[in-house]
Amino acid sequence: MKKKTVPKLKGEAWQVFSRYIRLRDCLATTGSPKWGECVSCDETFEINKLQAGHFIPGRHNANLFSERGVHAQCAKCNRWHGGEPLKYRRKIIELYGEGADEELEAEARQMRKFTVSDLEKLVKYYEEQIKELLVVNS
Numbered sequence: 001m002k003k004k005t006v007p008k009l010k011g012e013a014w015q016v017f018s019r020y021i022r023l024r025d026c027l028a029t030t031g032s033p034k035w036g037e038c039v040s041c042d043e044t045f046e047i048n049k050l051q052a053g054h055f056i057p058g059r060h061n062a063n064l065f066s067e068r069g070v071h072a073q074c075a076k077c078n079r080w081h082g083g084e085p086l087k088y089r090r091k092i093i094e095l096y097g098e099g100a101d102e103e104l105e106a107e108a109r110q111m112r113k114f115t116v117s118d119l120e121k122l123v124k125y126y127e128e129q130i131k132e133l134l135v136v137n138s
Contacts, residue, residue: 006114009120010114012123016127020129021067021070021072022052023134024129025050025072026047026050027137031137035047038074038077039088040053040073040083040087041074041077041087045074047072049075052072055069055092055104056104063108069092071088073088
């Protein structure tokens with residue numbers, strides 16, 4: 001069997017993490033696993049129309065899998081409007097308190113190098129988190 005590489009596992013981890021973030025935020029905003037609100041515009045979308053959008057753009061390693069720095073976001077806000085940084089910042093402060101935005105900015109400046117083991121653990125962890133969310137909210 002071919003050994004998985006860091007880039008391949010990073011992609012796999014991102015897919016599971018993205019699903020977790022979108023599911024978490026759908027449940028938090030609408031109570032449904034199928035519909036959720038965009039963190040920036042507050043419009044409601046089907047889960048498959050939402051993306052996992054970063055508060056700090058660039059998807060650097062330090063903030064790539066940041067639960068406080070990644071939220072369900074519609075494609076219009078995330079891609080076409082550059083992430084709506086001002087609206088997103090306001091929501092971060094509303095959700096996590098004064099200074100949380102600055103903490104996330106500091107986090108994004110850190111470097112992080114993932115190993116195969118790190119990424120395998122992330123995949124397993126977020127798969128379990130998804131199962132837990134679905135069981136608790138069924």
